[in-house]
Amino acid sequence: MEENGGNIHADSTFCGSPAVVQVIQKVIAELIGTYFLIFAGCCSVIINNAEETKGRITFPxxxxxxxxxxxxxxxSLAHVSGAHFNPAVTLSFAIYRHFPLRLVPLYFIAQVLGxxxxxxxxxxxxxxxxxxxFGTIPSGSYIQSLVFEILTSFLLMFVVCAVSTDNRAIGKLGGIAVGMTIIVNVFIAGPISGASMNPARSLGPALVMWVYNGIWIYVVGPFVGAILGATCYNLIRYTDKPLREIGASSKIFKTSACTSAT
Structure with a gap:
């Protein structure tokens, strides 16, 4: 009895530990965030295309x-979970050590479930x-849609990296910058590929309605584009120091100064 009681006590202590509670909060936040993102976005698509309300929302x-x-x-949720809502974003962050790798599977599950x-x-x-x-289906060729998904996901992740991982960027306006990037991407890629940029966004409707036409594009494209976007930003990022400090300590700038002085 004491052993069983000890096990129960240990389990309850584990489940109630701050670290575990924090992980649960993050996962729930990702599920809720992804749910309302997909609900709002896809609802606008349905209303705009339905016969009774056709064209009321319009493509813009x-x-x-x-x-x-x-x-x-x-x-609303960035301070809780990081507000990924996108498996491609989560994996890209994990690759460059801005996110714990052990939480990636939990975030994937929460995002797809949401x-x-x-x-x-x-x-x-x-x-x-x-x-x-309200899912995503290629309007043009598969290659054309794949390229659009890679490019839009690249731009999205590039901007996300800038506003969330680089303290030289204006962090308080990060949410606006990411939202505006989404608007631009949907404008240019929506008529071609549906502008998914997010495997979870495409998988949810496909699983519910059993429509898998070109679904691989919306898995491969966002992952490839996001990883490339994160890679490129990390290449040009160089350091967390302000540019004036980089210039002051750079050998290139010192050499140039010496050359001009002579």
Whole structure:
């Protein structure tokens, strides 16, 4: 009895430890954030394409809904979980040690589950058919859509790295910068690939409605683009020091000064 009691006490202590509670909070925040991001963005797509409300939101309106949703959720949840809402962003952060690798699987599960639940909610609320399908399907060729997904994911991750990992950037405006990037990306890639930039965004609707046309594009493209974007920013980043300190200590600048003096 004492051993069993000791085990129970140890388990409860483990579950109640600050570290475990913090992880649970992060995972829940990612699930909630992804849920409302997908719900809001995909809901705008359904309403705009449905016969009764066709064209009321318009394509620019859809772009704004996605961008504003990201901005709102970043400012609401970034201090809790980092506000990734995107497996490609999570993995890219982990690769460059801005995020614990051990939490990657938990974030993946939370993000995909959040998207799945949001998609399921929309499927129950609306009569969804081929015209009102709110997932992502290539409009052009597979290669064209893949390139768009890589490029838009690259830009998104490049901006995310700038505002969240570099203290020389204006951090307080990070949510606005990321939201505006989403708006631009949806404007340019929406008519071609659907502008997913997020494997979870595409997997949720696909799993709910069993539509897997070109689904590999929305898994491969965002991961490749995000990792490349993070890699490029880390290459040009060089250091956390302000530029004036880099110039003051750089051998190149010193050599140039000596040359001009002689």
């Amino acid at each position: 309106g859809i772009c704004l809904v996605w961008g504003f949703s990201v901005t709102i959720l970043v400012y 998207s799945f639940l949001a998609s399921g909610t929309l499927y129950l609320l609306f009569e969804v058919n081929e015209k009102t399908y």
